[in-house]
Each structure stands twice: as structure tokens, then as C-alpha cells.
Amino acid sequence: MKTPTISTLIFFLFVVFSCSWAASVDVQDAFFQCLSREFGNDTSISSLVYTPNNSSYSSILQFSIRNPRFISHSTPKPLVIITPDHESQIPPIIHCAKENGMQVRTRSGGHDYEGLSYASKVPFLILDLINLSEVTVDVEQKTAWVEAGATLGTLYYRIAEKSPILGFPAGECPTVGIGGYIGGGGYGVMLRKYGLAADNVLDARIVDVNGRILNRESMGEDLFWAIRGGGGASFGVILAWKIRLVDVPEKVTVFTIDRTLEQNATQLVHRWQYIAHKLDPNLFIRVRITRQNSSQDGRKMTIRASFLSLFLGRVDKLLPLMQESFPELGLVREDCKEIRWIQSVLYFADYPLESPEILLNRTQPNLRYFKGKSDYVQKPIPQRGFKGMWRRLYKPEAKETEIFFSPYGGRMAEISESAVPFPHRAGNLYKILYMAYWKEEDVQNSDRIIRWVRRLYRYMAPYVSKFPREAYVNYRDLDVGVNNNEEEISYEQASIWGRKYFKNNFDRLVQVKTMVDPNNFFKNEQSIPPLRQ
Numbered sequence: 001m002k003t004p005t006i007s008t009l010i011f012f013l014f015v016v017f018s019c020s021w022a023a024s025v026d027v028q029d030a031f032f033q034c035l036s037r038e039f040g041n042d043t044s045i046s047s048l049v050y051t052p053n054n055s056s057y058s059s060i061l062q063f064s065i066r067n068p069r070f071i072s073h074s075t076p077k078p079l080v081i082i083t084p085d086h087e088s089q090i091p092p093i094i095h096c097a098k099e100n101g102m103q104v105r106t107r108s109g110g111h112d113y114e115g116l117s118y119a120s121k122v123p124f125l126i127l128d129l130i131n132l133s134e135v136t137v138d139v140e141q142k143t144a145w146v147e148a149g150a151t152l153g154t155l156y157y158r159i160a161e162k163s164p165i166l167g168f169p170a171g172e173c174p175t176v177g178i179g180g181y182i183g184g185g186g187y188g189v190m191l192r193k194y195g196l197a198a199d200n201v202l203d204a205r206i207v208d209v210n211g212r213i214l215n216r217e218s219m220g221e222d223l224f225w226a227i228r229g230g231g232g233a234s235f236g237v238i239l240a241w242k243i244r245l246v247d248v249p250e251k252v253t254v255f256t257i258d259r260t261l262e263q264n265a266t267q268l269v270h271r272w273q274y275i276a277h278k279l280d281p282n283l284f285i286r287v288r289i290t291r292q293n294s295s296q297d298g299r300k301m302t303i304r305a306s307f308l309s310l311f312l313g314r315v316d317k318l319l320p321l322m323q324e325s326f327p328e329l330g331l332v333r334e335d336c337k338e339i340r341w342i343q344s345v346l347y348f349a350d351y352p353l354e355s356p357e358i359l360l361n362r363t364q365p366n367l368r369y370f371k372g373k374s375d376y377v378q379k380p381i382p383q384r385g386f387k388g389m390w391r392r393l394y395k396p397e398a399k400e401t402e403i404f405f406s407p408y409g410g411r412m413a414e415i416s417e418s419a420v421p422f423p424h425r426a427g428n429l430y431k432i433l434y435m436a437y438w439k440e441e442d443v444q445n446s447d448r449i450i451r452w453v454r455r456l457y458r459y460m461a462p463y464v465s466k467f468p469r470e471a472y473v474n475y476r477d478l479d480v481g482v483n484n485n486e487e488e489i490s491y492e493q494a495s496i497w498g499r500k501y502f503k504n505n506f507d508r509l510v511q512v513k514t515m516v517d518p519n520n521f522f523k524n525e526q527s528i529p530p531l532r533q
Helices: 006-039 044-048 057-063 087-099 152-162 178-183 221-227 265-278 315-325 341-348 356-360 383-393 440-459 491-502 505-516
Strands: 080-082 103-107 124-128 135-138 143-147 201-207 237-244 252-260 283-293 301-311 336-339 369-377 402-407 430-438
Touching (some): 006 044, 087 103, 087 124, 087 201, 087 237, 103 178, 103 237, 152 178, 152 341, 152 356, 178 237, 201 221, 221 505, 252 265, 265 283, 265 301, 265 402, 265 430, 283 383, 315 336, 336 341, 383 440, 430 440, 491 505
Parallel strands (some): 080 124
Antiparallel strands (some): 135 143, 143 237, 201 237, 283 301, 283 402, 369 430, 402 430
16 A cells, blocks of 8 residues: 655645535525524624624634634634524524534623633534523512623622622622623532522523523423532523522621741641531632742742631621631731622632722633633641642642632531432532632743643542542543543433532432533533433
């Protein structure tokens, strides 16, 4: 057999690319013809459709990409981006995508850690819900309707506009989209008092695979259960959530205390494990691990543990609680700030405390490339385990790394594992998030940095949950397993990652998927599969 020449290979690749490109153009043309039929004389949709031929295509695509890893030339791009401004426009889009074999990737905020809301290896369109971002707050009923394209920052701002003593238990990053966030459960600094965001959902609106717009009553309790933590994108297009607002005091207290290894950081983190989940449910103390140059010697590297806290009360009540439960930390009044709840949102986002309007800004400052992974800890890690972690943080690849330990207990220990698909409840002391970052000038080292965080993850295996080794679906990690997205997805293959995210709830999610989307139209590399018919 002859070895093909370079010119032959180039010709072959040109033919393959040309055929693939031509096929994509044919799909795109057929999709537009379908849209034209569906919308008839209504031309309003035309200004909301973007193809690679549009001058705005790239800016629309990149605006909500929160991980620059997925802006590269090699990242697959959508044939079409559509930004509907009314929910009634979505069913025809779903119909035409089905008719022409195009996948739909729904994007509400763009924070998917692996870019699954805006990238696919098969022909796809992005349904970008950025224009569906209305928030309607009912102070008297203590509820709000939040459209899926609204951000957490917008939600917090609109609540605070109406009441200084209402809040919502969700995350710290203001630019996260509410649609996908609640679909994965929704973890935040008030979870020890009020549970997850998904635990506080009263109703929802969703477009199903048949183009029907359903609410809780019409979708039924099984589907309503599944979308609150099981990943809404597996079941349809989430349009809006009706949420229960929670009571917050007029003043809350925050503090941040930094300790280095020279200041007994290892001993403090080790002690924190034993008490953080047992504290008053109003008190949340997270630990952030970073490395820094030693203050004693600017050239020597050390590890810093930052203890960041929100207390739903005033400092006079916090101080005796800390003195009784965690005196080793040495908290004093001067470490604390008494502020309004909306200011605590700004505090954890590292925004100026007197500028709440910044929460309305969808632009995320200081975007960094990253790879994230997660773990759950059920038994305290010995000091030698932490010391091994610190040694790995001294590696050159770890210079931009952050590791977060977030405590459980309180309300999280009281809610059943099966109440919603998110199963990580009682029995967990805390959750770990590993975030390996790099800057644009270090892109050439990105593979080394990703390999480093994977090695750290392997090192941690003896100290974290087992059988399965649990993970949090909102910290998407394709390392834990993927579907074959280009062929029929098997239950066996999906269960590899599915049980890590959902434990025993995975089987019920599969049953719901089989009932509402038996042909698996809504799918991605980590979507719930239907059972084979």
C-alpha cells in the first residue's frame, strides 16, 4: 500500500471540509426556510437571528462566554445564534431545529465550566436567552418570577429595590444566569439557613420537546422535580422560575481573616472541619486556599487560608458564638463589618459596597481561563493530607489556583437526598472546588496546568467521598465521564458520570427523560439519556 503524498492528504482534507461545510449550509438554509414558514408574516424574529455572515455574530457569541478556553479557533461554532425576546418565539425554533437535525444549546449566562451551552461537535444553534431577563418581585407574597436569562446580580438588585429584609439563597457570582443555575441546584452562602436555590422554587415555565409551554401544573410533578437540580437543559428550555424569597435581617455581618502557614493556617483549616458544619445555621464560614509570597520574606512562598464569613445577624451576637465555637481563629470586633444584605452580595463578589447598581452589569470583569473540579468531604482530612495539598500548590502550574472549602450542616442536613435531584446533603462536612486559572500570556502552558489540577484531584481521592466519588453538576467536569453525543447514548455510559452528580436520583431522572423526551432531542455530552425503546 502506497503512503499518500502531502498533496493527496491536503486534497482529501479539502474535500471533507468542503462537504461538511456544504452540508452545514444546506442544514442552515433548510432551517431558515422552516422558520419562514413557522413565523409567516411576522418578521420580528429576523432581527434576533445571527449567522457567521452577520457582523455582530462574533460579538454576540463571545459576550456570554465566561471561560476563554472556548473562544479559540478550534472550538466548534454554532450555525445560528437566536436571541428571542418573547417566549412565544421559542416553540417554532424548537420545531425547526428538530425537523433539520440541529441540536439546541440553551445559554442563559454562559458559565458552563465546559462550555456545553455554546459549543458542540455536531450542527447546532445557540438559543441565547439574554433578552428574557425580567424579574417581578411580590413583596407581600415573598415571591418572585425570574426569567431564565436574568442574572443572579439582577435578581438580587430587584429584590433589594423592593425590600431590605428579603433575599434569595443563591451564589456569589453576579453574572451567572438564573436558568442554568437553578437547573443544577444552586449553591450559595445562605445554604446552611435556607438550603439551595432549587429548594426554594415554587413554579416554573418550560418549553418541552413538542413545543408546549408548560407550568408546574401542566408539566406534572415528575418533570418539575427533575428540572430543579437535574439539569434543565436535558428536558427542555427553561423559561422562568417562580421562587420563594427568604427573610434576612436589616443588618448582616461579614468578615475575612487571612492566615498563612506561619500563622498556623494548617491547624486552623484542620480544626475548621470539625466545627463549620455544626455552627449556628445563620453562620457560614468558607475557606479559600491560595498561595502567596511570605510577608516575612517577600521571596519565600507560602500558603494562605482566608476564612470568609456571612452571619445573618449583628456582630454583638456573632462574637460570643465564635468565641464559644471557634476561638482559635481569634475573631475580634475590628475584623467585622455590619452591612445590608445586598451589600454582602457585593462583598462576596469583591465589588464596591456602595455601588449595588453594578449588579445589573452582565459584563464579567477580569475573565480568566480555567479548569474546575469538585469533591465532597465526609470525614475530616488529616493534617498530612492538607500538607500534601500545600506541596502541590508550590508547583509553577499552580500560581493562579484557588481552592474553596464550603461547609454543610444546618438546613442542608435536614432536606432529603431525593427532595430534588441534587443529592449531596446529610453526611457531607463540606464541598471542595478546585479552580486552576491561567492568563492569556500563559495559554501555551494550559495543557500543563490542566494536567496539574487532574493530578491534585487524584491525590485527594483517599480523603473524599467514594462509591461514587461525588461531584457537583454546576461545576461541570467532563473528566468524570461523557456521553457519545454523536450516536445513541447508553444508560450504562451515562451512569458513569450520572451517579457522581446525582447518586441514586439518576435513575429517576432517566425515567423522567424517557417520559418527556424519548427520542433524546435535548442532549449534550452530559445530558440525561432516555432508556432505549
